[in-house]
Amino acid sequence: MRLSRYFLPTLKETPSEAQIVSHRLMLRAGMIRQHAAGIYNWLPLGYRVLRKVEQIVREEQDAAGAQEVLMPTIQSADLWRESGRYDDYGKEMLRITDRHGRDMLYGPTHEEVVTDIFRNNVRSYKNLPANLYQIHWKFRDEVRPRFGVMRGREFLMKDNYSFDLSKEDARKSYNRMFVAYLRTFARMGLKAIPMQADTGPIGGDLSHEFIVLAETGESGVYVDNALLQKPIPENVDYDGDLQPIVDEWTSLFAATDEKYDPEKDEKPAGDVVNARGIEVGHIFYFGTKYSKPMGAVVTGPDGDEVVVHMGSYGIGVSRLLGAIIEASHDDAGIIWPESVAPYTVGLINLKAGDAACTKTCDDLYAALNAAGVEVLYDDRDERAGAKFADMDLIGVPWQVIVGPKGVAAGIAEIKNRKTGERSELPLDAVVSRFAG
Amino acid sequence: MRLSRYFLPTLKETPSEAQIVSHRLMLRAGMIRQHAAGIYNWLPLGYRVLRKVEQIVREEQDAAGAQEVLMPTIQSADLWRESGRYDDYGKEMLRITDRHGRDMLYGPTHEEVVTDIFRNNVRSYKNLPANLYQIHWKFRDEVRPRFGVMRGREFLMKDNYSFDLSKEDARKSYNRMFVAYLRTFARMGLKAIPMQADTGPIGGDLSHEFIVLAETGESGVYVDNALLQKPIPENVDYDGDLQPIVDEWTSLFAATDEKYDPEKDEKPAGDVVNARGIEVGHIFYFGTKYSKPMGAVVTGPDGDEVVVHMGSYGIGVSRLLGAIIEASHDDAGIIWPESVAPYTVGLINLKAGDAACTKTCDDLYAALNAAGVEVLYDDRDERAGAKFADMDLIGVPWQVIVGPKGVAAGIAEIKNRKTGERSELPLDAVVSRFAG
Structure with missing residues (x-):
């Protein structure tokens, strides 16, 4: 699912009605x-x-x-x-x-x-x-x-x-x-x-x-x-x-x-x-x-x-x-356990205005979907900080972060939502990392 | 699903309350x-x-x-x-x-x-x-x-x-x-x-x-x-x-x-x-x-x-x-279209008292399930006529009928519920006929 089309009204403020x-x-x-x-x-x-x-x-x-x-x-x-x-x-x-x-x-x-x-x-x-x-x-x-x-x-x-x-x-x-x-x-x-x-x-x-x-x-x-x-x-x-x-x-x-x-x-x-x-x-x-x-x-x-x-x-x-x-x-x-997570992977395009970055993300999104990986794709034209905050808030177990620098180097950053651990992965290894 | 365990109260008589x-x-x-x-x-x-x-x-x-x-x-x-x-x-x-x-x-x-x-x-x-x-x-x-x-x-x-x-x-x-x-x-x-x-x-x-x-x-x-x-x-x-x-x-x-x-x-x-x-x-x-x-x-x-x-x-x-x-x-x-049928195959054991027949049916049932075929198995100790009538009534698209004679000959009878067409199939070809 593309976030630009998703009916997902996240809130920055904590609603006062909620006690827990x-x-x-x-x-x-x-x-x-x-x-x-x-x-x-x-x-x-x-x-x-x-x-x-x-x-x-x-x-x-x-x-x-x-x-x-x-x-x-x-x-x-x-x-x-x-x-x-x-x-x-x-x-x-x-x-x-x-x-x-x-x-x-x-x-x-x-x-x-x-x-x-x-x-x-x-x-x-x-x-x-x-x-x-x-x-x-x-x-x-x-x-x-x-x-x-x-x-x-x-x-x-x-x-x-x-x-x-x-x-x-x-x-x-x-x-x-x-x-x-x-x-x-x-x-x-x-x-x-x-x-x-x-x-x-x-x-x-x-x-x-x-x-x-x-x-x-x-x-x-x-x-x-x-x-x-x-x-x-x-x-x-x-x-x-x-x-x-x-x-x-x-x-x-x-x-x-x-x-x-x-x-x-x-x-x-x-x-x-x-x-x-x-x-x-x-x-x-x-x-x-x-x-x-x-x-x-x-x-x-x-x-x-x-x-x-x-x-x-x-x-x-x-x-x-x-x-x-x-x-x-x-x-x-x-922090969703994988078995009940709404999506397994949150794919973050760090620069939606950058043609190469967007092309790489679009391709990754299509390939992950084709491999049966449930992926939420943040393709919005928003600041990177807002995207990180939303993806953390939603709690998708794995974040795949792609920016212009990574694209030039052929690298995506992988973040584990639960541990916060970050690692780098060649772009062409992302799909096999999550498929099956 | 085994019919002997299924909560399936079929009725022989037509209920008077039903007009259509x-x-x-x-x-x-x-x-x-x-x-x-x-x-x-x-x-x-x-x-x-x-x-x-x-x-x-x-x-x-x-x-x-x-x-x-x-x-x-x-x-x-x-x-x-x-x-x-x-x-x-x-x-x-x-x-x-x-x-x-x-x-x-x-x-x-x-x-x-x-x-x-x-x-x-x-x-x-x-x-x-x-x-x-x-x-x-x-x-x-x-x-x-x-x-x-x-x-x-x-x-x-x-x-x-x-x-x-x-x-x-x-x-x-x-x-x-x-x-x-x-x-x-x-x-x-x-x-x-x-x-x-x-x-x-x-x-x-x-x-x-x-x-x-x-x-x-x-x-x-x-x-x-x-x-x-x-x-x-x-x-x-x-x-x-x-x-x-x-x-x-x-x-x-x-x-x-x-x-x-x-x-x-x-x-x-x-x-x-x-x-x-x-x-x-x-x-x-x-x-x-x-x-x-x-x-x-x-x-x-x-x-x-x-x-x-x-x-x-x-x-x-x-x-x-x-x-x-x-x-x-x-x-x-x-007569269910296959896309919405409760089960694809109705497996009928013609003689539940016959050990060889039951063994063959049990094996077929296990093999069909393992192959991902949705099968309703009539393993009840009932007359063949009652089993045929129930399976026709329920409307499962394909019936696989196994009796002692067929078992001796290595043959199952296949019936298409919609056309009524019947054919014979070697027992070891039944699973591949319906799988995938």
């Missing part, structure tokens, strides 16, 4: 703009990153055997009356009346809808386990939305729901998601620690939060240092027994400061360090809480009706962008 | 399930096709220079008061009050939101032309939703909005979308004819509908036969002059029966044939209808403020699935 660094940087880098309190427009750069994050979530869900569906944003209130949650759910639920006077709502979560799909379409234990996920927009009418996409009202979530014949089988579904979550966050360059959690309004008796570590995180956490060093499971056999992996991760101490107070509570075993974190995922097993009142039953192996055991699993997809930035930035701007 | 063939087949093939009137759940097979259709739309928008954004579903009513449409828009608009008593709405269209983005972020004519698109869910509270995804309340739409300095430039933006639309629908195996349209409630003085031809289409159309033969533009230079292409397509007669009555109106020139069609896209130029009241201005080349000229362009993405099925089905079920 990810919110400031997303506004300054032209990723988002607020439409109303807690409701955002995603501009091209921001939406590009959001789709990359979404795709990693999708790939790991697919690998773990979940199947993608899409449920509506607008739901009928009737199902929530069946489950008994319609009156319990507070003002966070956006309640709507349609033109025929029917009670509807904008889904804050989808347990009722998916249970309805299940009970209408599955009859036999032979179709279990089932695990349906969606990546879709939800609305929760927060009383005080803030921190940009970290606590918005309209937000993108991956939510899924598992159905099993027994608690034992449900535990296996739970474990698959536990491991998939470890892999998902690691692929985004994040260190996410599972911590035992309260089950809250969704109910149930087995639950973990996944907390991403970031110096500017919203809450304090206490984590066994060994957890921070633990390698992420690779080549997982999701049909195999995952309990050992889960046990390995849950046997070490990890708790939010809501759950552990070093002043009062007993000192946990292990080398526990204090850090800050951001919740990005939450998994629950809740048994028959919805399947029982809503009649989600299958015929079991012996012909009897069995109420299915369910779990639900959430990832805050739009929130993850904020979390990644909180975990990876410096004074100059965002 | 695409609705019947989408329900029977387990693609969708109704949640409430005009509101659907997309099950794995349906969502898979929806994403393929969406991706074609996206690629052609990108090629034409439009840039992808995402605007919220829930909008503030204030912007609609600025444009003057809040009171004019009827009961189709789903009006909502949030917890603080603010008037909100579920966006039926996004002219106001995008104009607000533009006016807050673009100052100079140098940033024009701009063209922002999104592929997102909209809600229109139809008084009588029907025909499945063809006239739903919650539906997926590609909508975009162009901004130009003058009417002449806006015409160029319009032409880019005109040509992109021709290419988009053709890639889905559809014959879509642009027809001059009323501009309706969005306003403006230049507008075309794109009507897909289908025997079971909702409305009658009259089309010059020469239009049906016209090749789709290839290798389009979207920076070049597209007016000749647009003129070529608009100079021949094409009209819906609302606009042309052969009993009353003068007979048009050309070899005009009568057919049936479905509207899938609509493009408008509407000048300064929104930019003027909302103050979307830029500084022009001579330093004066110029009110920008806008156009908007819609494609009914979820509706397209209905249109494709209306245009491509037979008594046995759906």
